[in-house]
Amino acid sequence: MEYNRKDPGYRPINERLRDYRAVELQLSQDEIRRQASRCMDCGIPFCHAYGCPVSNVIPELNAFVCKGNWRQAMNLLLSADNFPEFTGRICPAPCEGACVAGISDDPVTIRQIELAIIERGFESGEVGSGPPSMRYDNSVAVIGSGPAGLAVADTLNRAGYRVTVYDNDRHPGGILRYGIPDFKLEKWVVERRVKLMEDEGVVFEMGVNVGEDISYRYLKKRFDAVCLAGGSREPRDLKMPGRELNGIHFAMDYLTQQNKKIGGEPVDPSKSVTAMGKTVIVIGGGDTGSDCLGTALRQGAKKVYQFEILPKPPVKRSQSTPWPMWPLMLRKTHAHKEGGEQRWSVMTEKFSGHGGVLKKLHCAEVEWRSNGADTPGVPVKRTGTDFEVDADLVILATGFMGPGRNRLVEELEIALDNRGNVKADERHMTNVEGLFVAGDMHQGQSLIVRAIADGRKAAYGIMQYLKVR
Numbered sequence: 001m002e003y004n005r006k007d008p009g010y011r012p013i014n015e016r017l018r019d020y021r022a023v024e025l026q027l028s029q030d031e032i033r034r035q036a037s038r039c040m041d042c043g044i045p046f047c048h049a050y051g052c053p054v055s056n057v058i059p060e061l062n063a064f065v066c067k068g069n070w071r072q073a074m075n076l077l078l079s080a081d082n083f084p085e086f087t088g089r090i091c092p093a094p095c096e097g098a099c100v101a102g103i104s105d106d107p108v109t110i111r112q113i114e115l116a117i118i119e120r121g122f123e124s125g126e127v128g129s130g131p132p133s134m135r136y137d138n139s140v141a142v143i144g145s146g147p148a149g150l151a152v153a154d155t156l157n158r159a160g161y162r163v164t165v166y167d168n169d170r171h172p173g174g175i176l177r178y179g180i181p182d183f184k185l186e187k188w189v190v191e192r193r194v195k196l197m198e199d200e201g202v203v204f205e206m207g208v209n210v211g212e213d214i215s216y217r218y219l220k221k222r223f224d225a226v227c228l229a230g231g232s233r234e235p236r237d238l239k240m241p242g243r244e245l246n247g248i249h250f251a252m253d254y255l256t257q258q259n260k261k262i263g264g265e266p267v268d269p270s271k272s273v274t275a276m277g278k279t280v281i282v283i284g285g286g287d288t289g290s291d292c293l294g295t296a297l298r299q300g301a302k303k304v305y306q307f308e309i310l311p312k313p314p315v316k317r318s319q320s321t322p323w324p325m326w327p328l329m330l331r332k333t334h335a336h337k338e339g340g341e342q343r344w345s346v347m348t349e350k351f352s353g354h355g356g357v358l359k360k361l362h363c364a365e366v367e368w369r370s371n372g373a374d375t376p377g378v379p380v381k382r383t384g385t386d387f388e389v390d391a392d393l394v395i396l397a398t399g400f401m402g403p404g405r406n407r408l409v410e411e412l413e414i415a416l417d418n419r420g421n422v423k424a425d426e427r428h429m430t431n432v433e434g435l436f437v438a439g440d441m442h443q444g445q446s447l448i449v450r451a452i453a454d455g456r457k458a459a460y461g462i463m464q465y466l467k468v469r
Contacts, residue, residue, distance in 0.1 A: 003034050005106035010334050017298055020182040020262055023334050024089070027109075032116040035109045036065040042100045046324040047110060051098030053453040054081045058095060058110055065113055074121040077114060082154045082452060083193060085122070086147065086176060088115025089185050091449045092287070098324035122192070131201040132160045138466045141166060141223040143210045143408075146174020147448045148439025149229030150197070151455025152462070157202050159463060164223070165202060168209040170265055174231060175448070177263075178256040181291050183298070183334075187263060211407035216435075224469065225434050225462050228422060229455065232440035234404030238283065238396060242351030247358030249273055251288050251397035258295050275301035279390050281361055282306040282340075283348055284397030287333070292395045294335030304340035305389065309379055311368055312344035347379060349386075351394065361389045400445040419444055427461030428454075436462055 008025040010016065016023045027035065039062035047058045057076055064073035077084050088111055099107030121127040139162040142149045150172070153163045171177055173190040198204065208214060219226050235250040237243070253273075260267050275296035282292045285308025296304045317327035336342060347366045353359040365385035368377035402420030403409070409416070415423040415431040421444050422430055422437040429436050438458035439451040 003038055005038065005109060006031060006035060007109065008112060010337075013338050016183065016334075017338055020298060022089075022186050023183045026119070027112055027116065029116065029120070032113055033066055033068065036062040036113050038101060038108050039063070039066070040101055046098040046100060047095040047108075050324050051095035051326075052080075053094070053447070053450045054087075054456065055453075056080045056095070056114065061117065062108065062110075062113060065117065070117065070120050070124075071126060073117045074126060077117050078127075081114070081449075082151045082456065083147070084114050084118035085189055085193065086185065087449045087452070088112070088118060089189070090180060092447065094326050094447075094449075097326045103323050128196045128200065130199065132158060134160050135162065136160050136466070138162070138224040139164070139222070140462060140466075141219045141226045142229055143167075143226065144174060144229035144231060144439070144441070145169070145172035145204065145206075146229060146231050146439065146451065147176060148231070148441075148451040148455035148458070149174065149227070150176075150193070151452040152227050152229060152438050152459045153202050154197055155456050155459035156462060157197065157200055159459075161463070161466070163202050164205060166205045166208045166210050166214075168207065168213075170206060171263070172204050172206065178259050179252055179288075181255060181259065181295055182262055183294060184291065187259075211411070216408055216412060220434070224466055225436060227428075227436040227438055227458055227462060228408070228430075228441055229438045229458075230403055230406065230441045232400040232402055232404075232421075232445040234401040234420070235396065236398040236401050238348060238398065240348070240350050242353065242358070244356075245351050245353040245358040246356055247353070247392060248351065248394045248396065251282075251284065251292050251395050254395050255288075255291055255295060258299075273393070275299040275304070275393055277302055278392035280304045280393045280395065281389060281391045282395045282397055284308065284399070285310060285342070285344070286397065286399070288399075289395075289397035290333040290335045292397050293340050294333075294338060296393075296395070297335070297339050301393075306336075306340055306342045307346040307348065307363065308342070308344050309347050309366060310344065345379075347381065351391075358391055358394060361391050361394065363387055363389065400440075402444065403441045427464055428458035429461060429465060434465070436465075 008027045010023045041059050045059045061073050093111040095110045096107040101107050142153045142165045145165050145167040153165050157163045172194045176190050276299050280296045280301045282289045293306050313330045315330050317329050321328040345366050346363050348363050350362045365382045366379035369380050370377040412432050417423050422441050424437050436458050438455045
């Protein structure tokens with residue numbers, strides 16, 4: 001290995017906390033080529049076969065970049081990933097966790113290489129070729145414009161099918177637009193892709209609530225197939241004493257509101273939430289919790305804590321997740337480096353307040369116990385570890401329970417699994433003829449790259465259905 005791994009780094013903390021612009025820098029093309037040369041061209045590329053949900057052909061991509069064949073790299077990248085500009089910015093890169101170089105050294109900077117490939121393609125005007133030269137008579141409606149819905153629409157449109165995307169939001173993008181902060185994914189990136197899809201023939205009908213504004217019967221008359229891609233929208237709540245107090249909000253509501261403010265969309269002043277001058281507790285230690293932490297700091301919070309019930313991960317890869325598995329290990333996001341305090345193995349027991357307003361969290365430390373190596377651990381309260389924390393604002397970043405109530409699903413009696421997700425066959429078709437499903441609504445809460453992969457699979461299932469219909 002002639003070169004060491006080099007990450008791009010971030011803008012200075014005192015600068016980035018004053019705005020919501022992207023915090024991560026990008027490597028130069030020469031630096032990217034050097035990083036691509038670190039690829040070992042493995043006989044069995046676990047990054048591609050095991051790590052990447054969309055099965056990017058990573059060794060070949062690295063080889064093209066290393067030799068300066070950027071256009072070939074772009075064409076190969078787009079053959080597997082519809083939206084490398086999204087995954088290149090916000091994917092946690094499970095491919096890097098499966099990189100062979102990572103066994104004894106630092107893995108290849110795969111995510112940064114993919115981002116450089118697609119951004120160079122946009123800069124050179126090589127991305128996008130206009131509408132497909134051939135069109136089928138079949139048309140498909142996609143309900144939901146998040147990463148899965150966009151992947152379904154883009155894949156079908158490129159294959160020559162006529163696609164219309166419906167969504168009840170003002171702008172397309174779903175969680176890409178409304179759930180992920182601008183400091184991780186600036187919205188011009190989403191708008192650029194949506195504009196490209198429109199230029200290539202995809203129709204977006206925004207501000208439409210399917211099931212209320214228009215019926216499934218209406219769609220069935222006008223389209224040959226329909227695909228549900230509404231995401232996982234039912235947040236996991238903490239049902240405990242004091243939950244009704246004012247000052248406790250779900251993470252996605254909090255992040256969506258801030259994104260709308262930045263995007264100039266109207267927000268009801270009476271429902272506006274801000275961390276300005278407040279002590280903020282984020283409950284949940286995942287990426288969404290980190291996004292809330294970074295947002296609260298930018299809003300001017302006095303103090304921010306992030307509590308996680310799970311134990312603190314080890315600094316290096318845990319033996320429980322050997323290569324090429326996604327490694328269990330301590331990860332510090334840019335937001336954690338900006339401020340705030342993380343605490344692990346903390347369980348919230350109740351909220352308390354005065355006059356209907358939140359004032360305190362009542363917590364305790366836990367230890368995780370397991371009855372055996374093959375059984376999941378359970379948190380057990382540690383005696384004598386009770387403590388209180390002053391709190392003006394609590395943000396619940398504890399994940400999602402499933403799609404939640406959906407009028408269309410209920411009216412059509414669409415079959416659900418035991419987790420409340422929509423069931424589907426190998427083609428992604430539900431128990432309703434011609435009605436398909438993709439993304440988190442089908443597979444449960446997951447990574448955006450997995451939503452894109454599932455959207456592509458659903459699109460192939462729809463094509464198969466339409467060809468034999």
